[in-house]
Amino acid sequence: MRTSEEALHSENDTVYHIRRGDVWKIHSTDPHSARSTAQTARLSLCLDFADADEPLAIRNDIPATEPIRVPERPEVSAAELEELIDSGRKFTPETMRADFRRFAAVHFERRAHATAAFDWYLEAARRSGDEDLVAKAQAFRTYCIEKRDDGEGFDW
Structure with missing residues (x-):
């Protein structure tokens, strides 16, 4: 709902930026995190579908039209x-x-x-x-x- 380039999410070892308006399905049993260093707070809506044996389909899925930004991260020394x-x-x-x-x-x-x-x-x-x-x-x-x-x- 509100984001900036400084707002990042991650799953396992991948860090990425979720754009405004994007809808993502994240499996909560995979290690995941979020971080924002922006002055303006990130605002998002998370829906947790508890007790769903299978991932729920999102009606009228729209494929992404732009590539996802995955920032380069050097190895930790x-x-x-x-x-x-x-x-x-x-x-x-x-x-x-x-x-x-x-x-x-x-x-x-x-x-x-x-x-x-x-x-x-x-x-x-x-x-x-x-x-x-x-x-x-x-x-x-x-x-x-x-x-x-x-x-x-x-x-x-």
Whole structure:
């Protein structure tokens, strides 16, 4: 409904831009994400068809007339990755939620699978030396990409 070139979506290891007016079917069991760095917030409508065994057909599908924009993303360097993971030494219970944003951003800027951020985040939490933070990072990974109950929220 409202978007900009800075608004990106992803599924697995592919990052792409959804144009205004586009309708997409995303299988929610595949790791997926969204990010916008624009000044004006992205506005979209998501419909969740729970309990559908098969993907639902969208009536009067209209094929795309322009190619989808898939931004080029360079590989993440070993030095960048080490710096990111080593930042876990500074994790605290109060900062963990905000700290994850840096990990999630890498997927949109560098070539990496959507789940890699959670693996790196867990490794970073291990470097904190705090088992409670490691458990929180593992629980967050499980909640986001492995399993959660319908209507469940994550308690930071």
